[in-house]
Amino acid sequence: MQKVRYDRITVIFHWLTAAIFLFMFTSPYIWRLFERRTPPRLELQFLHFSFGLLLVVILAARILWRLKHGRKLPAPNESRLYVLAKFAHYLLYAGLVVQLVLGIWLRLAQNNPLVFFGFFEIPTPFDSQQEHRKILAVAHDVVAWTIFTLATAHALAALFHQFVLKDQLLERVGFELRGE
């Protein structure tokens, strides 16, 4: 197979997004193991909100990079299924954008400020808890599970390419795995 890979910056953005997403998805289930208002729970929540804002910056930079400079790659094979894979990639981008907006809105609707690793705080424009926060919380949860399901299918598809179709697809995102 022709040796094709994304440029280094695209690869770094891909893995940064994946790692932060994994933390964002798992952290609420870990903080629930601790009592309300205890330090580990508050600390994990603080990190959830801070990494969430960091992901806003990373995702915006990633999308701009992709539109302007990022390397575009051809389909790895002739299969029409690639249309499905491309569609899944766009859904992942869209899902992340929607999820970040929902998270920020939910935090503000709970009448709490946005925090960023102790560097700064953005106060909420609301002066009391908003009724619609319950709908936002459900939507934030549903979108989290939707992205998680899609990202798992996406990762399994990549592994299927690598180890069953043996087309070295993982080289595109930085792996040097040479199997016969």
Ligand code: HEM
């Ligand atoms: C172990 C986990 C993962 C593996 C092995 C993996 C693998 C890959 C591979 C091989 C590609 C290139 C596909 C191609 O060029 O056709 C890709 C692209 C992509 N991945 Fe992942 N990925 C993983 C996790 C994630 C996660 C968690 C997300 C987001 C939540 C994600 C979002 C994307 C997106 C949006 C693209 C499209 C890149 C573009 O064309 O702009 N990936 N991934």
Ligand code: HEM
């Ligand atoms: C990819 C990004 C994100 C993912 C995957 C994610 C995921 C989650 C999940 C799974 C929950 C638990 C939902 C439940 O079962 O009730 C949650 C709760 C929450 N998230 Fe996020 N989130 C993300 C981004 C953000 C951002 C950017 C913010 C705000 C800055 C945020 C604020 C919140 C808040 C306020 C809660 C509810 C906390 C509580 O009162 O229990 N999230 N998030």
